[in-house]
Amino acid sequence: MTAHQGADRPRYAYLGPAGTFTEAALRQVVTPEEATYLPQVDVVAAIEAVRSGHADRAVVAIENSVEGGVSAVLDTLATGDPLMILGEVLVPVGFVLAGRPGTAIGDVRRVAAHPHAWAQCRRWLAAHLPGVVHVPATSNTAPAALLAGSGDPVGFDAALVPPPAVEHYGLAPLAQAVADNPHAVTRFVVVGPPGPVPPRTGSDKTTLVVHLPSNQAGALLEMLEQLATRGVNLSRIESRPIGDSLGRYSFSMDAEGHVEDERVAEALMGLHRVCPHVRFLGSYPRVDAPHGDVRPGTSDADFRAARTWLTALREGRAH
Known part of the structure; x- marks a missing residue:
């Protein structure tokens, strides 16, 4: 996350000024000696600095354990030129x-x-x-x-x-200590231009933006079935207005797993088949533990075995 080809020091945009929780998150990613810090007036400006080429990466808050998703970040990543999430960090929050x-x-x-x-x-x-x-x-x-x-x-x-x-x-x-919840934590993500997906670690997260396949009864279920039937668990899902008319929503979600995992890849193909818009925002190492175990029948070995069996059926080698 810290290297940038063609520059001596990578440039990181973040919500400033100095002393913000975002700066604390940024320091977990890269030190001031390793990168140039570019404080911004808001999170949208930090993300747009990457799109415009004025920054190589941005560190922005995406979710708080008390307030939920950060709408400005979710909406900015959902539209405009594609960007990718490359990693995440957690910062305890107190005031x-x-x-x-x-x-x-x-x-x-x-x-x-x-x-x-x-x-x-x-x-x-x-x-x-x-x-x-x-x-x-x-x-x-x-x-x-x-x-x-x-x-x-x-x-x-x-x-x-x-x-x-x-x-x-x-x-x-x-x-001192005026926050209502002493255990509050904020999740920050590192955002960069599209490029190679960080390698699979076995404890990963995939972030997506998906539009419903229709406005009919059962459309949300149809979308979620693409994930559930492949054994892909969601750790976060939030609806956001698309903005072109009332009643039209997209869904921002974090799925447990990596695009290289068979179950996640199959689910993405299912979403692509039935939904009019799927934006892949990246697969990256997660900093917390997965919420659930891989369901029986949905491991990589299970998918490969099923594919081998189907190939044998098509070639007349199995019954």
Whole structure:
């Protein structure tokens, strides 16, 4: 994931500024000594930087254990010039309520936060700062950078920020560990231009975008049967509006397995036969354990044995 032909240092776009959870994910992929970090104003800009050639890779959040899929990332990957997911990393998520030095928590009336951060702290906020106003931010550290600025009014009194951002931006912690779920985690993916699929490891994930075969009753079942009958388990499936009219949806999904696995390949061919649009977003090593075992009759050996038997039948060598 870190090599780039024809350049001394690969360029990685990510949601900035410094101190975001995305930067923490990026540091798991490649160090600042190995690559050039390109902070972007939002996740769409990070992905489009790869499409335009201004970056070689992008690291973006795709799923949170509390809030689910990141719609902007799912929708941007589902349309436009094809891109591929090359890998994934997990980052634990926690927040601190921080302000400028000298700020007292009793003075806080407006809190800046990324919408996902606000959603993950809403119960704590309701209990400790009832009536506080949410000021949306473009990233988890954008309000920290504003608070650390010239001292001019910024339109809010405090911000929900990642713990490392407090020291990085010279802020004062007003309350620690304010997230409602201490076990929250965000999944980030490494996105690059189309190319060779990362080799199969035996613990892989395949990401797809699929449109339903029709708008009739049973269309979703018909689509899912292509996976279920081949023993392909889904670890994530989300509907997203196609956008051309009301009531038309596509499905973003993560399937357990690799495109080189017989069952996954057969399922992809089945989807291609019955669905009007299938976008393959890559097969890549997964960082967590598979949710289920391979169902009997759907291993690579089972598919190969069935194919050998069918060939023998066609050639008159078996009955």
